[in-house]
Amino acid sequence: MAPHLTIQKLDMPDSSTPSVHPTDEAVAAYLEAVLSPAERTQVDAHFGDCEYCRSRLILASQALETAPAPRRSRRIFPVAAGLLAAAGLAGVLLLSRTSVQPQSSSPQIRAAEETSLPPLRTLGPLRGTAVDPGNLRFMWASISPDVLYQVTLSAADGRVLWTERTSDTVITPPATALRRLQAGQPYFWRVDALLANLQSVTSGDQRFEVAPP
Amino acid sequence: MGAAPDPRLAVLLESSDPIAREEAWAGLIREYSPLLLHAARSLGGDRDAVMDRYTFILESLRSDDFRRLRAYTVDRRTKLSTWLIVVSTRLCLDEYRRRYGRSRPGKAEPEDAGLRQQRKALVDLAGAEIDPTDLPDTRFGDPDRQLREHELAGALQQVLATLEPRDRLLLRLRFEDGLSVPRIAEVMGFPSPFHAYRRLTQLFGELRPGLRARGVEDSVV
Numbered sequence: 001m002a003p004h005l006t007i008q009k010l011d012m013p014d015s016s017t018p019s020v021h022p023t024d025e026a027v028a029a030y031l032e033a034v035l036s037p038a039e040r041t042q043v044d045a046h047f048g049d050c051e052y053c054r055s056r057l058i059l060a061s062q063a064l065e066t067a068p069a070p071r072r073s074r075r076i077f078p079v080a081a082g083l084l085a086a087a088g089l090a091g092v093l094l095l096s097r098t099s100v101q102p103q104s105s106s107p108q109i110r111a112a113e114e115t116s117l118p119p120l121r122t123l124g125p126l127r128g129t130a131v132d133p134g135n136l137r138f139m140w141a142s143i144s145p146d147v148l149y150q151v152t153l154s155a156a157d158g159r160v161l162w163t164e165r166t167s168d169t170v171i172t173p174p175a176t177a178l179r180r181l182q183a184g185q186p187y188f189w190r191v192d193a194l195l196a197n198l199q200s201v202t203s204g205d206q207r208f209e210v211a212p213p
Numbered sequence: 214m215g216a217a218p219d220p221r222l223a224v225l226l227e228s229s230d231p232i233a234r235e236e237a238w239a240g241l242i243r244e245y246s247p248l249l250l251h252a253a254r255s256l257g258g259d260r261d262a263v264m265d266r267y268t269f270i271l272e273s274l275r276s277d278d279f280r281r282l283r284a285y286t287v288d289r290r291t292k293l294s295t296w297l298i299v300v301s302t303r304l305c306l307d308e309y310r311r312r313y314g315r316s317r318p319g320k321a322e323p324e325d326a327g328l329r330q331q332r333k334a335l336v337d338l339a340g341a342e343i344d345p346t347d348l349p350d351t352r353f354g355d356p357d358r359q360l361r362e363h364e365l366a367g368a369l370q371q372v373l374a375t376l377e378p379r380d381r382l383l384l385r386l387r388f389e390d391g392l393s394v395p396r397i398a399e400v401m402g403f404p405s406p407f408h409a410y411r412r413l414t415q416l417f418g419e420l421r422p423g424l425r426a427r428g429v430e431d432s433v434v
Binding site for chain 1: 231232235238239240242243246247248251252255256264267268272275276277278281284285287288290291292294295296298299300301302303305306310373378379381382385386389390392396399400402
């Protein structure tokens with residue numbers, strides 16, 4: 001029997017009705033039709049009275065209907081992952097200046113999304129290295145001319161410390177961001193991009209440490 | 214019975230090796246980033262807006278030691294891809310509502326937004342007060358149509374209260390949210406749009422006397 005499936009209190013912004021709503025797990029189970037009849041009745045009752053949760057349901061249903069298949073790659077386990085990391089292989093996400101065509105996903109778009117892309121190679125700091133913050137620069141190989149990249153620096157708990165967009169392939173965090181780094185602590189950076197044809201690639205999080213003074 | 218667990222989730226959430234955890238996270242992102250990006254696009258907007266949402270989704274999934282992913286692993290009756298879509302669209306919706314208020318993105322017509330809010334306030338039994346200064350400007354509107362809207366909302370609310378939950382949801386999706394019947398069939402899991410049409414027709418046959426008594430003639434406003 002599923003635990004805590006249906007109604008749970010969530011931290012929701014100004015919902016119109018009750019402060020308890022189905023969990024994300026419950027909504028996913030509803031959409032996959034795996035709720036028990038009693039659970040489904042309970043969730044139906046809430047949806048019927050809660051505009052916010054109906055919005056959740058509708059958006060998720062629409063997105064599911066047109067969602068691309070996950071990019072299937074070889075399952076990478078830690079040992080092999082280390083080798084691949086050393087080779088600098090990763091998924092890449094590219095940014096473009098032109099605006100996307102939102103919402104509907106045509107077969108052409110989905111085909112573009114599922115097409116494999118050349119990987120974006122990160123050049124530094126290398127994964128797992130200790131870095132002097134005074135010399136910290138993020139570098140990666142160019143994917144294509146006239147592309148915007150978004151670089152994000154995060155703490156180990158996921159907090160974003162700094163993010164910036166650039167058309168270059170090297171960027172230095174500002175002093176305000178560098179001052180937030182603590183010696184001996186791990187940090188993560190990644191570079192993302194989105195192509196004009198809606199293909200997406202990301203470098204994935206690259207781990208580094210700040211060297212002691 | 215349930216979705217086969219992704220071994221990377223176990224590594225990500227349970228391993229004591231930080232490098233292994235990061236590799237697992239990187240692998241999950243590589244595989245599911247098209248899905249998350251698709252969810253980020255579902256609320257429209259230009260490329261910057263989409264990327265902002267995508268970044269927000271990743272940060273939210275990672276925050277608090279992957280708290281949301283841990284909640285998924287407790288109940289694994291669904292596929293990870295389905296759950297990611299549900300979580301991602303909700304995160305984007307929450308962010309949108311924080312910025313722009315409670316209307317659903319791309320749903321309400323701007324000129325009806327004020328009226329829709331007032332109608333919602335009228336039918337909302339929580340008894341929210343209505344600020345007269347927020348009332349729509351009727352100098353250029355149709356007072357009769359607005360009155361009709363209010364009357365319809367009240368009649369519908371009374372009728373809905375008597376229905377089974379599933380039927381109430383069906384009517385809400387059709388009348389409150391303006392979904393097409395094929396879309397409703399998708400959302401509610403009807404075997405086909407025909408089944409949804411049929412149930413809707415049956416409902417009106419059952420409820421028509423009560424609705425007509427309250428001035429509702431058909432399902433089209």
